[in-house]
Amino acid sequence: MLKFNGKSVLSGVAIGKIYIFKKQEYTLVRKTVADAEAEVVRFHDACEKAKAQLKKLYEKTKEEVGEDHAVIFEAHQMMLDDLDYVEAIEAMIRDEKVNAEYAVTMTGNSFADTFANMEDDYFKARSADVLDITKRVVNVLAGIKEAGIDSDEPVIIVADDLTPSETVQMDKSKILAFVTRFGSQNSHTAILARSMNLPSLINTDIELLDEFDGKLAVVDSFHDTLIVNPDEATLKEAEADLKRWRDELSALNELIGLDNVTTDGRKVNIYANIGSVEDVEKVLKNDAHGIGLFRSEFVYLESQDYPSEEAQFEAYKAVVEGMGGKKVIIRTLDIGADKQADYFHLDHEENPAMGLRAIRICLERMEVFKTQLRAIYRASAFGKCSIMFPMIISVWEIKKIKEIVEVVKEELIAEGHAIGEVELGIMIETPAAVMMSDELAKEVEFFSIGTNDLTQYTLAIDRQNECINRFYDSHHPAVLKMIQMTIDNGHKNGIWVGICGELASDLSLTETFMDMGIDELSVSPTYVLPLRKKVREI
Ligand code: PEP
Ligand code: MG
Numbered sequence: 226m227l228k229f230n231g232k233s234v235l236s237g238v239a240i241g242k243i244y245i246f247k248k249q250e251y252t253l254v255r256k257t258v259a260d261a262e263a264e265v266v267r268f269h270d271a272c273e274k275a276k277a278q279l280k281k282l283y284e285k286t287k288e289e290v291g292e293d294h295a296v297i298f299e300a301h302q303m304m305l306d307d308l309d310y311v312e313a314i315e316a317m318i319r320d321e322k323v324n325a326e327y328a329v330t331m332t333g334n335s336f337a338d339t340f341a342n343m344e345d346d347y348f349k350a351r352s353a354d355v356l357d358i359t360k361r362v363v364n365v366l367a368g369i370k371e372a373g374i375d376s377d378e379p380v381i382i383v384a385d386d387l388t389p390s391e392t393v394q395m396d397k398s399k400i401l402a403f404v405t406r407f408g409s410q411n412s413h414t415a416i417l418a419r420s421m422n423l424p425s426l427i428n429t430d431i432e433l434l435d436e437f438d439g440k441l442a443v444v445d446s447f448h449d450t451l452i453v454n455p456d457e458a459t460l461k462e463a464e465a466d467l468k469r470w471r472d473e474l475s476a477l478n479e480l481i482g483l484d485n486v487t488t489d490g491r492k493v494n495i496y497a498n499i500g501s502v503e504d505v506e507k508v509l510k511n512d513a514h515g516i517g518l519f520r521s522e523f524v525y526l527e528s529q530d531y532p533s534e535e536a537q538f539e540a541y542k543a544v545v546e547g548m549g550g551k552k553v554i555i556r557t558l559d560i561g562a563d564k565q566a567d568y569f570h571l572d573h574e575e576n577p578a579m580g581l582r583a584i585r586i587c588l589e590r591m592e593v594f595k596t597q598l599r600a601i602y603r604a605s606a607f608g609k610c611s612i613m614f615p616m617i618i619s620v621w622e623i624k625k626i627k628e629i630v631e632v633v634k635e636e637l638i639a640e641g642h643a644i645g646e647v648e649l650g651i652m653i654e655t656p657a658a659v660m661m662s663d664e665l666a667k668e669v670e671f672f673s674i675g676t677n678d679l680t681q682y683t684l685a686i687d688r689q690n691e692c693i694n695r696f697y698d699s700h701h702p703a704v705l706k707m708i709q710m711t712i713d714n715g716h717k718n719g720i721w722v723g724i725c726g727e728l729a730s731d732l733s734l735t736e737t738f739m740d741m742g743i744d745e746l747s748v749s750p751t752y753v754l755p756l757r758k759k760v761r762e763i
Pocket of ligand 1: 559678
């Protein structure tokens with residue numbers, strides 16, 4: 226039996242087999258081969274395997290998020306049959322007597338460059354596809370595992386660290402718990418783990434040894450531990466803890482249907498944060514009265530290319546309709562920093578958290594922004610929908626956004642689309658927005674405070690950097706004063722103010738927020754009922 230310590234991101238218990246998730250990168254080497262024909266056969270076999278993977282991905286994506294998102298994998302299968310591509314690789318293997326990995330990489334890069342230099346935007350975008358299929362074939366040739374979870378039963382994922390896009394692409398039904406060696410409590414991966422209600426540990430002192438793969442383990446994030454090969458007594462105790470935890474969760478169900486009201490009659494809206502259409506089920510199950518933050522960028526992160534207006538419309542419509550008339554606040558694209566999608570081709574930045582991200586990308590890339598706004602406005606005809614904009618720092622930004630919104634609405638109406646009444650709000654997650662909240666409140670209908678970034682920018686502490694975790698203090702008086710100032714300025718101007726950062730679910734602050742006059746708290750679906758319980762005890 227081996228015991229490792231970590232830091233809990235979401236408390237709970239899981240018992241199951243370990244799945245070691247390693248990021249493997251292939252380092253290209255040029256080798257001379259004696260038998261070029263055998264190498265050509267190896268290349269063809271790899272292509273067949275890559276096509277089989279793509280076929281599976283197509284089926285899975287079609288089932289989980291719809292045909293629109295899936296077609297890209299069908300297109301990739303066809304690209305692997307493209308004669309120009311295939312014959313160029315075969316010729317290189319035969320003429321230069323090189324290994325298939327080398328021929329595929331060099332040919333793929335050269336095709337991708339040709340596409341990237343084309344005038345037409347459609348062909349330019351195909352460059353990323355060529356690189357994608359090339360990487361897939363090379364990975365097959367080099368024996369590198371796919372990013373997915375290759376197991377028939379649900380497992381405990383043990384990894385160095387996970388990016389948000391790796392996490393969203395995992396098959397959630399196969400995960401019992403997350404354990405990472407690195408990571409920070411306020412990273413988006415931690416937020417995703419919370420929203421999946423999976424016991425999770427970060428900063429765990431385990432090494433990623435292959436010998437742990439498949440071993441039975443217990444994650445007890447109440448006690449910040451991972452136990453590998455538990456002895457009989459430990460396993461028995463863990464089974465009892467697991468049962469107790471499940472019982473506690475189901476006892477919360479008694480709060481379903483009750484109001485979020487204090488004993489002295491003060492009310493607060495408790496909404497939920499989501500990242501995908503599938504999360505709506507959890508929101509309804511936990512009886513949240515609305516969605517206070519739909520992180521729409523996850524729709525982009527799950528996609529291999531810019532999601533079309535139609536694909537986005539379907540996703541937003543499914544959420545809005547699924548909520549059956551309850552409010553849904555869709556936050557526009559907040560990509561950048563730790564949330565990266567390759568097809569955006571964002572330049573490397575020294576300080577990505579302070580770089581081209583969120584609303585800044587939208588204001589720079591008007592087509593991307595307008596496509597998203599069109600999709601949201603079209604979805605607004607199917608329920609109660611609000612929009613909020615992330616990372617605002619100035620009044621001019623919101624004035625510019627409102628101009629664009631007007632153009633989009635006029636275009637949609639002229640095209641005969643139905644649109645609903647949409648409330649417009651902003652996230653308050655920069656100190657500048659707090660200081661300007663009196664002026665900003667005159668431009669919008671609500672504020673939602675993003676305490677994750679507000680803490681990061683107020684304290685000058687990178688939320689991703691685990692080395693300075695102990696300085697990342699969302700309870701810092703500077704942060705609390707900023708929250709109070711935002712609420713006061715919002716109310717002075719007649720608009721409502723909520724919190725959608727992780728601090729909203731910090732039960733030690735619920736009473737403080739109620740005293741400050743908060744109107745709404747938006748939390749992971751998992752926290753809705755514990756928060757309701759807390760409010761009702763105040
Ligand atoms: C926040 O910053 O508090 C927030 C809710 O946005 P995100 O965590 O997605 O940056
Ligand atoms: Mg934020």
